[in-house]
């Protein structure tokens with residue numbers, strides 16, 4: 317890991333490269349090599365003397381494991397011009413797949429792959445953080461932290477960004493990177509169905525819970541009336557409708573002004589990210605629990621794409637990044653946060669004074685069993701037996717440090733379970749549009765387009781807390797799964813398959829007749845395009861093109877909705893609602909936005925919008 321830490325700190329280090337003078341035929345080459353779940357494809361660009369870019373393309377590697385390899389290995393290969401780089405810890409097979417596929421590209425470009433394997437990777441000792449002064453200190457190098465660091469640096473501040481783990485990225489790197497926003501250009505071809513109209517009417521018909529809710533609803537009602545009068549058959553959306561849906565999905569516990577601040581700035585933030593190197597595909601879809609067709613995704617359907625781009629940007633702007641550097645406590649002077657005490661990569665205590673402010677971006681507490689048991693007010697059992705798909709760094713440190721500095725906490729009892737934690741090791745999930753969930757009895761039990769808390773509660777009530785997601789060959793192809801990848805996933809026991817629904821049922825060990833009846837009924841609902849018996853409203857296509865595929869899932873702890881209370885400027889508030897000067901926070905460490913249930917695809921814009929705002933505001937101090 318040291319080498320990767322050094323790679324991330326490339327701007328600060330002098331790195332010794334022992335690359336032999338190798339000549340390549342300049343150009344871009346593609347190759348695949350076997351990973352954990354099948355072939356991993358890479359595209360490598362060469363100039364005459366060097367590998368200039370390594371991009372990971374199509375693959376079926378496990379989400380939550382592949383991200384560190386996908387981020388670290390290409391970066392290390394380019395930094396050191398070597399194939400003798402370290403594999404990412406916990407992702408050996410994914411790392412080796414990238415290395416071997418790059419070796420193939422090296423050969424295609426006329427280079428000597430053997431020689432590159434022998435190139436020694438030597439990084440000089442890392443620059444370890446010592447007592448110092450800066451303008452802005454950002455704690456936590458995940459989505460919110462990088463966004464804050466880039467934004468603060470762009471606004472002229474000297475920035476130190478610290479990360480307690482040996483690798484950057486946090487949960488943002490592990491997630492699918494889905495970014496919800498109203499986007500008239502991206503959504504312009506999406507049709508509006510009768511069921512979606514019904515969904516709007518339903519939310520507009522709800523009783524007002526506050527003046528702010530009533531005001532927002534009136535705005536959406538006016539937009540809705542104008543939309544109906546226009547006769548449009550394309551998707552209805554607006555920042556206000558996004559806000560109203562977010563509040564509704566969180567049972568109106570979220571702070572209306574904070575939710576509005578988020579949805580009003582989401583499209584602007586998407587464009588800001590694009591300007592700062594993040595690439596989005598053209599497709600706008602509905603990720604699980606997103607409730608509406610406004611989820612934007614990156615080419616690898618991974619938060620790693622976002623982190624890689626923001627990290628490169630941050631380093632280019634002179635942000636000083638220190639890995640294995642843990643913030644322990646905030647320094648308070650006359651009621652103002654003026655810095656932090658940290659443990660550096662050598663285990664020494666150091667003090668960083670930050671004249672313009674400290675931005676807390678340490679993420680949530682899903683990986684801290686004690687904290688989640690203490691605060692949980694939602695689930696019957698969320699202790700040791702429940703897994704989490706979070707980064708090990710999600711231990712609530714920012715909440716603990718914030719509390720000691722007098723911060724108010726909001727929404728701590730609301731903890732999101734991810735309904736879709738893979739049991740069989742992988743599959744095709746995450747897209748609501750054409751998938752069907754069934755239990756061990758071969759029956760559906762929930763509307764697949766429901767809120768995540770409803771999906772999770774539904775799943776926990778099934779036999780063995782387990783369910784399957786079924787899709788057909790058409791959907792698999794749409795999600796980029798080639799026959800080769802599907803074949804591998806089936807042979808590795810990650811997916812079940814059958815040419816008919818009955819064959820699939822047999823392979824999953826569920827009653828065939830029941831599953832056949834379930835699929836037939838589902839297809840009838842798709843044809844009718846209306847709300848079905850479970851309340852599902854989002855339909856795309858019938859499940860009728862064999863072969864059919866299914867894989868098994870069970871819920872796990874995914875996101876903690878509560879945390880430090882902030883205002884629209886991301887200033888942290890104390891228990892009396894007053895701003896704590898010099899103290900900002902963004903991302904999962906904050907509370908008050910998602911209410912009882914976070915909408916799928918809202919966490920990434922939450923972290924990145926408020927990170928950007930925090931950076932700009934701190935820099936302006």
Ligand code: ADP
Pocket residue numbers: 455456457458459460461478479480481484485486487488489641642643644677678679680707708709710711713714902903904905923
């Ligand atoms: P968000 O989505 O809010 O950005 P992430 O989980 O993506 O949250 O990132 C939070 C990052 O903060 C993680 O990389 C985590 O390891 C890091 N972190 C957590 N606690 C500390 C701490 N005490 N000091 C430094 N970094 C921390």
